[in-house]
Amino acid sequence: NAGVTQTPKFQVLKTGQSMTLQCAQDMNHEYMSWYRQDPGMGLRLIHYSVGAGITDQGEVPNGYNVSRSTTEDFPLRLLSAAPSQTSVYFCASSSTSGGNEQFFGPGTRLTVL
Amino acid sequence: DQQVKQNSPSLSVQEGRISILNCDYTNSMFDYFLWYKKYPAEGPTFLISISSIKDKNEDGRFTVFLNKSAKHLSLHIVPSQPGDSAVYFCERSQGNLIFGKGTKLSVKP
Numbered sequence: 001n002a003g004v005t006q007t008p009k010f011q012v013l014k015t016g017q018s019m020t021l022q023c024a025q026d027m028n029h030e031y032m033s034w035y036r037q038d039p040g041m042g043l044r045l046i047h048y049s050v051g052a053g054i055t056d057q058g059e060v061p062n063g064y065n066v067s068r069s070t071t072e073d074f075p076l077r078l079l080s081a082a083p084s085q086t087s088v089y090f091c092a093s094s095s096t097s098g099g100n101e102q103f104f105g106p107g108t109r110l111t112v113l
Numbered sequence: 114d115q116q117v118k119q120n121s122p123s124l125s126v127q128e129g130r131i132s133i134l135n136c137d138y139t140n141s142m143f144d145y146f147l148w149y150k151k152y153p154a155e156g157p158t159f160l161i162s163i164s165s166i167k168d169k170n171e172d173g174r175f176t177v178f179l180n181k182s183a184k185h186l187s188l189h190i191v192p193s194q195p196g197d198s199a200v201y202f203c204e205r206s207q208g209n210l211i212f213g214k215g216t217k218l219s220v221k222p
Contacts, residue, residue, distance in 0.1 A: 035212075040122070042119075042212050045212075090156050101159035101162065102157075104149075106155060107154070
């Protein structure tokens with residue numbers, strides 16, 4: 001099992017550009033989520049999904065879109081990148097939304113100039 | 114409203130001694146609290162959890178204590194080792210998942 005994979009590892013964007021951060025898991029987990037980590041701010045939930053076709057907003061959803069067309073994939077889209085979106089992004093999955101541990105990907109370091 | 118608080122951003126401990134990391138919460142509704150460990154340039158990894166119906170859970174050198182009346186939990190690491198140096202996050206599990214801001218533990222040889 002590869003676990004949770006994220007691509008790319010690093011990305012530099014210019015303000016206003018769009019891009020998609022990819023996330024995939026091969027553990028057949030229903031629950032997937034996206035977090036951003038900023039210095040002194042911990043891990044903040046952006047969007048999450050409890051199953052294919054179901055997504056919901058987390059703590060900091062503005063500027064990001066998600067979709068969940070399959071159990072395996074949960075891409076995060078930045079429609080018009082802003083410098084405030086410079087961060088490290090982590091994708092995670094778990095078998096249920098309560099109680100079970102989340103498995104995290106290695107992260108994507110995004111810089112918006 | 115910060116529902117999960119880790120009030121100590123950093124902690125320094127001597128190798129072999131006990132490390133105690135703390136977490137406070139405001140919402141009494143939860144199923145579990147989980148602790149994760151994060152090394153630089155890696156994703157967090159699960160360490161230990163505790164159910165809302167328990168007050169203690171132990172796994173090797175790691176023990177988590179839950180005090181529901183004080184809305185407080187703590188992670189004890191005994192004995193601390195240099196490889197334990199990392200950022201530790203507590204996470205509340207109930208519906209969506211809320212993390213604290215983390216505590217950076219440094220264990221000095």
